[in-house]
Amino acid sequence: MLSEDIRADRTVLPLATPEDDPLLRLQAETQTSGEVHLRCTTHPEEITITGITVMCARCSARRDWMVICDRNTVSIRCRCSHQWVECELSRQDFEGLIDSGGEYFPSLEAAAQCAGYDGTLAGTYLAERR
Ligand SMILES: [Zn+2]
Incomplete structure (x- = not known):
């Protein structure tokens, strides 16, 4: 019972961060380069x-x-x-x-x-x- 709970928790993916999401990362890089x-x-x-x-x-x-x-x-x-x-x-x-x-x-x-x-x-x- 306990092990099943742990496994269920691990199926929940963390929210996308700028480091993980290529599109968000591209937007961040565009902003820092001044091209926005x-x-x-x-x-x-x-x-x-x-x-x-x-x-x-x-x-x-x-x-x-x-x-x-x-x-x-x-x-x-x-x-x-x-x-x-x-x-x-x-x-x-x-x-x-x-x-x-x-x-x-x-x-x-x-x-x-x-x-x-x-x-x-x-x-x-x-x-x-x-
Ligand atoms: Zn002022």
Whole structure:
């Protein structure tokens, strides 16, 4: 009886992890190589989510955001280069922010270079300069 229980447990396969699943692993590698197709928009005004004005946890800014859409994940980035995933925002919300003003960019790289949100890229420039 006891041995049968153990055997039953072993038939339960663990959930796929990025290391086990070739497709998930490919997605992870694509993201780290920077080839994932992000879309960004700047948003000079305040953003209010469920009645609460978005505020940067690092520098307490309340406006002048960059909003980044990666598939169905929307992130908000501050001028101070602090960035976080905003779970309350959907792809539809992102589309709405594009329509409400600001500047639209087809990739994070283009946006960072044009809009001055490239604080995290400073080290890259220094390394290339020699
Ligand atoms: Zn900030």
